[in-house]
Amino acid sequence: MPEEVGGRMDTLKAVVIGAGQAGLSAAHWLARRGLTPWEEFVVLDANKGPGGAWRHRWDSLTFDAAHGLHPLPGLPLGAPDPREPASAVVRRYYGDYERAFRLPVLRPVRVAAVERPGDGGTHDDGPLLVRAADGRVWRGSPTADDGPLLVRAADGRVWLTETVISATGTWDSPYWPHYPGRESFRGRQLHTHDFVAAEEFRGQRVLVVGGGTSALQFLLQLDAAGARTSWSTRRDPDWTEVPFDAEWGVAVERGVGERTRAGLPPLSVVAATGLPLTAQYRAGIEAGVLVSRGPLARITPTGAVLADGTELGLDAILWATGFRASLGHLAPLGVREPGGGVLMGDDGVRVVREPRLFLVGYGASASTVGATRAGRAAASAALARLGQAGARPASAAPAPAGLNASVG
Numbered sequence: 001m002p003e004e005v006g007g008r009m010d011t012l013k014a015v016v017i018g019a020g021q022a023g024l025s026a027a028h029w030l031a032r033r034g035l036t037p038w039e040e041f042v043v044l045d046a047n048k049g050p051g052g053a054w055r056h057r058w059d060s061l062t063f064d065a066a067h068g069l070h071p072l073p074g075l076p077l078g079a080p081d082p083r084e085p086a087s088a089v090v091r092r093y094y095g096d097y098e099r100a101f102r103l104p105v106l107r108p109v110r111v112a113a114v115e116r117p118g119d120g121g122t123h124d125d126g127p128l129l130v131r132a133a134d135g136r137v138w139r140g141s142p143t144a145d146d147g148p149l150l151v152r153a154a155d156g157r158v159w160l161t162e163t164v165i166s167a168t169g170t171w172d173s174p175y176w177p178h179y180p181g182r183e184s185f186r187g188r189q190l191h192t193h194d195f196v197a198a199e200e201f202r203g204q205r206v207l208v209v210g211g212g213t214s215a216l217q218f219l220l221q222l223d224a225a226g227a228r229t230s231w232s233t234r235r236d237p238d239w240t241e242v243p244f245d246a247e248w249g250v251a252v253e254r255g256v257g258e259r260t261r262a263g264l265p266p267l268s269v270v271a272a273t274g275l276p277l278t279a280q281y282r283a284g285i286e287a288g289v290l291v292s293r294g295p296l297a298r299i300t301p302t303g304a305v306l307a308d309g310t311e312l313g314l315d316a317i318l319w320a321t322g323f324r325a326s327l328g329h330l331a332p333l334g335v336r337e338p339g340g341g342v343l344m345g346d347d348g349v350r351v352v353r354e355p356r357l358f359l360v361g362y363g364a365s366a367s368t369v370g371a372t373r374a375g376r377a378a379a380s381a382a383l384a385r386l387g388q389a390g391a392r393p394a395s396a397a398p399a400p401a402g403l404n405a406s407v408g
Contacts (some may be wrong), residue, residue, distance in 0.1 A: 011148045012041055012161040014382050015130050017329070019103075019110050020052025021072065022360035023167035024094060025375025026382075027103045028073050033383055037104035041161075042146035043154065044132070046110040046172070050098055053171035054090035054356055058195050060221055063089045070372050072097050084095060113155040114164055114357070115332040117147075130164060132157030149356050162356065163382040167375070169361040170323035177209075177321055181299035188316040192218075193323075198225035206230070207304055209296065210320030211237060214289055216281060218320055223289045230312055232304070233292040238260035239281075325362050333357065349378040358382055 001028050013035050014025050021086040027043045035041045047055060063069075064082030068088065075097050080089040098105055109132045130151000148160040174193040182189075192214050198221035206222055208215050211233040222229050275281070284290035295307040304313040327335075327342070335353045341357060343352040351357040358381055360374040 002055045003222055012159060013386055014041040014163045014165060015149075015151045015159055015161040016041065016165045016167060017054070017114075017130070017151070018167035018361070019047070019050065019094070019098070019105050019107070019170060020054075020167060020169055020361065020371070021070070022169070022371035022375045022378075023052075023165070024072055024097055024103065025372045026165045026167060026358075026360060026379045027105075027375075028097075028101055029376045029379035030107045031101065031103070032074075032383070033379065034092045035383075037102065041104065041406040042159070043103060044109040044111055044130070044151070044159075045105055045107040048092065048108050049086065050095035050105075051091035052086050052094065054094075056171060056193075057085070057087040058197060059085045059087065060197060061086050061217070065217065067095075072372060073376065075100055091122045109157065110154040111151060111168075111329045113152040115150045115152060115333050117150045117160075125206055130159040130161055132159075151234070157408050163358065163385055164356060165360060165375075165382060166327075167371075167378075167379045168326040168329070170325055173324045173328075174319075175321050175324050176319055179299050180295055181301075184301045185299050185303075185314075185317065186301045187303075187314055189317070189319065191319045191321070195318065198222045198227065202226040204228070204314045204315035205303075205313060206318060207232060207312060207314050208318045208320055209233075210322065211235065211275075211292075212320060212322060213275060214322075215320035216275065216284065217260050219289050220280070220284055222318075223287075229289060230314075231290065231292050232294065232296050232306065234295045237290075237292055238274045239277045241277050327362075330357070347377055347381055349374055350381050356385065 016027050016030070017029075023043055023045070027037075029040070030041050031037050045052075048054065050182065062083050062238075063080050063086045065086075069077060072093075075093075077093055077318055080093075097103075111130060114130055124202045130149065130153070132151075132153010132155045148162045149164050150160045150162060153159055171193065174191040176191060192210075195218065198218070201222055202225050204227050206227045208218050208222070209232045215231065215233075219229050219231055281290055293306055293310065293312075297305045297307045297309075299305075299317070300311075302314045304317070305311050333354050335351050335357065337343050342362065344359065344362075345352055346352065349358045349360055351359050358378040360378045361371050
């Protein structure tokens with residue numbers, strides 16, 4: 001395992017950034033196909049414990065109301081209590097998974113940058129650097145002609161690695177759209193990212209902004225908790241009665257994959273999937289709760305003005321406006337295309353502009369089903385890059401004493 005500043009380390013074969021669905025899947029397959037945990041690869045996770053983005057979801061999001069969670073390879077999810085908070089279910093499941101396969105998870109480590117050490121070199125030569133956020137640093141020397149990458153954490157720690165699998169998802173990048181007057185509002189504004197409980201808004205006038213399923217869930221919860229809600233969407237809600245089955249999922253992934261292979265940024269989830277017209281949502285429409293008032297024009301100190309001129313007096317605005325891919329740590333590599341997307345290879349995980357970098361939980365692999373498959377694809381692609389595609393399976397090694405491994 002790397003030593004701290006002033007010491008020396010052997011370059012790692014792989015660093016996985018993020019211990020959510022995609023990151024754990026990738027780590028599982030790296031170990032299963034021959035890399036030795038802690039000695040040849042590690043997983044860097046920004047959270048204080050297992051669960052990925054799910055650990056931050058509001059308690060009222062129960063398992064039965066959450067989008068389906070696809071099991072990780074090698075360990076069934078089982079049949080959780082549908083009334084249990086999804087955050088608790090996933091924290092427990094991911095923690096069990098990390099322990100069962102003795103995965104080399106270091107946390108909390110927030111990765112600040114992935115770099116090419118020295119003068120940067122070209123896309124194919126020179127090492128890459130992974131740096132942590134707390135300042136601790138490890139150094140090493142390249143072992144191959146094209147060298148490793150440098151992974152730098154926000155605390156200052158650094159890892160050298162021959163490949164990077166970035167699985168940072170979207171939770172850390174909430175999207176706040178700009179509307180005139182938004183800074184002047186004297187009430188409460190919050191994003192999906194910061195929502196805790198609908199009961200906080202009992203008796204208040206709340207505007208929910210956004211056209212996705214999270215907006216629908218918030219509206220129903222807020223209404224049930226005694227809030228007076230209004231709903232604003234930029235376009236008419238995209239209701240669909242198309243069954244959300246395997247055939248539909250393949251078609252959605254195909255469409256999203258076509259965009260990322262063209263270097264275009266992924267569309268919002270609802271733009272790719274539409275809104276399922278379930279019995280619960282039909283009832284919400286009939287009750288007048290899930291009826292959009294149309295687009296916003298501007299925000300005022302005491303409320304909002306809709307595009308049709310209607311003025312709303314408000315106590316709070318909930319921005320259910322989605323998330324963007326968390327890719328800021330990859331900025332030093334210059335992998336974004338002019339339009340803001342990342343050009344992906346035909347396998348959906350290889351970044352064309354940096355062949356040592358593999359991206360999962362992005363585009364078509366942002367769903368739990370897609371993330372599990374992408375983790376395996378990224379591990380396979382990284383091993384092929386390392387010349388170890390046919391490596392024999394190896395059991396996970398325990399964490400060395402004194403390291404901050406994940407123990408649940």
